[in-house]
Amino acid sequence: MKNIKKIIIVFTIIIVSVVLIRYVYNYSNNSNIGxxxxxxxxxxxxxxxxxxxxxxxxxxxxxxxxxxxxxxxxxxxxxxxxxxxxxxxxxxxxxxxxxxxxxxxxxxxxxxxxxxxxxxxxxxxxxxxxxxxxxxxxxxxxxxTDSKESGILQGKMIVDLWNQNKSKWDKNHDGKISYVLLKGEPGHPDAKARSKYALDEIRKAGIPVEKLDEATAMWDAAKAKEKMDGWISKYNNKIEFVISNNDVMALGAIDSLEKNGYLSGNKFIPVVGIDAIPDAIKKIKEGKMVGTILNDAxxxxxxxxxxxxxxxxxxxxxxxxxxxxxxxxxxxxxxxxxxxxxxxxxxxxxx
Incomplete structure (x- = not known):
């Protein structure tokens, strides 16, 4: 009987020791603790x-x-x-x-x-x-951020820029902004709010708009370039403004415009985005993008x-x-x- 008790005690000590060793190991290796x-x-x-x-x-x-x-x-x-x-x-x-x-x-x-x-x-x-x-x-x-705010500010920016450059940018002199819109992913709250409130702000300023086309480009430059290529082919010189839900898609559109001989002289088409990422800042400095909205990462x-x-x-x-x-x-x-x-x-x- 005494031997059985000794075995139980020894066995208990071994188990406790193993648990303690494992705890110390886990602690030192930071694997399962906070x-x-x-x-x-x-x-x-x-x-x-x-x-x-x-x-x-x-x-x-x-x-x-x-x-x-x-x-x-x-x-x-x-x-x-x-x-x-x-x-x-x-x-x-x-x-x-x-x-x-x-x-x-x-x-x-x-x-x-x-x-x-x-x-x-x-x-x-x-x-x-x-x-x-x-x-x-x-x-x-x-x-x-407040998605609504980004759309409102983008709209205000477009209004100011259009009013300053209307004589150059209004190709058919009808007073309307004929635009294409690059949207982020479907159902994304930012994409919905930016699209809606930017256009609402333009209309609120008394500037009529004409939507030539819009498309989802999933926040992606390559997809935006592909959409822009198609629009240039379809609408030729009718596009007067490219409105993008973010800078990455705006940069894709700019790539397309540059390769198709735009963004210079009387073929200039203004492009705006949102985020103010470094590559977009560079394009604004070069005069190939007219504005963006700083989303401070x-x-x-x-x-x-x-x-x-x-x-x-x-x-x-x-x-x-x-x-x-x-x-x-x-x-x-x-x-x-x-x-x-x-x-x-x-x-x-x-x-």
Whole structure:
């Protein structure tokens, strides 16, 4: 009987020792706990790395996270299923919080359900979830912009530029802006708002518009170039303005226009975008693009990291920051009109 008790005690000691050794090993290798050294682990996912604008947000996040959190970054490759698997994996690695740029905004509830099951805070960014979904979890917030504002400012910019250059740009002298519109992905809130409010603002200023054509180019330069090639062939010299939901598509349109002998002399066609990415700034300087709207990726990246760092540490997300939350559980970064006259403002944002 005594021997059996001794065996049980020895066996118990062995099990406890193995558990302790495993815990120490896990701690030193940071595989299944919430901290890497003294820094809380935070899981982040970008809907796709090769989206140029999102690459600037990602760079800003990585810079801002240094010394604050251990950031685990993922490329979701524009695939909802891949992103959801990545979230599961990050949770299994013991992250303290999540920062998610959704592939599909309609999947926000699934992400919240996953986070809620582990009592994890989640900061959504860039692609905004539905308000009812965001409000369903007290540990969920959104960092981004007001899509309506970008459309309004783009519309105001077009009005000002058109009024200054009407004699040159109004090819048939009918007083109307005959335009083509490059739209982002279908159903994306930014694409819908930018398209609607830009045109609403032009009409509000009393300038009639004529839509020659519009097409979805999925925020992509190559797709935009292909659409623009077709429009040039179809409408010849009737196009008086190219309105793009973002700079990347605007750059694709410019590539097409340049190769077809436009953007000089009396064949000039004004092109506007949104984001003020460095390549667009360069084209504005060269006189091949007339304007854009600064969507400050650097500021957004800093705001995301500030909020998710506090969340990961169990603090109020605004603790010690300059950010102020809105009633819709968001932090909104304001847009700025960029034309050649104030190009330095955009350059400073990406410096």
């Amino acid at each position: 901290y890497k050294g003294s820094l809380p682990k935070v899981g982040a996912a970008i809907y796709k790395y090769d989206d140029e604008f999102m690459s600037y947000i990602r760079n800003s996040m990585e810079d801002a996270s240094y010394g604050k959190i251990a950031l685990i970054m993922n490329d979701s490759q524009n695939d909802e299923n891949i992103q959801l698997m990545q979230i599961d994996e990050m949770i299994s690695k013991g992250v303290c919080a999540l920062a998610i740029n959704l592939v599909n905004p309609k999947a926000a509830q699934i992400v919240i359900d996953k986070a809620k099951a582990w009592d994890l805070p989640v900061i959504f960014f860039n692609k905004e979830p539905d308000a009812s979904v965001l409000n369903s979890y007290n540990k969920a917030w959104f960092v981004g 650097n500021i957004q990246g800093k705001a995301i990291i500030d909020l998710v760092t506090n969340a990961a540490k169990g603090k109020n997300v605004f603790n010690g920051t300059s950010w102020r939350g809105n009633s819709d559980k968001s932090v909104r970064i304001h847009y700025v009109i960029i034309i050649k006259d104030n190009i330095d403002e955009a350059e400073q944002a990406y410096k």
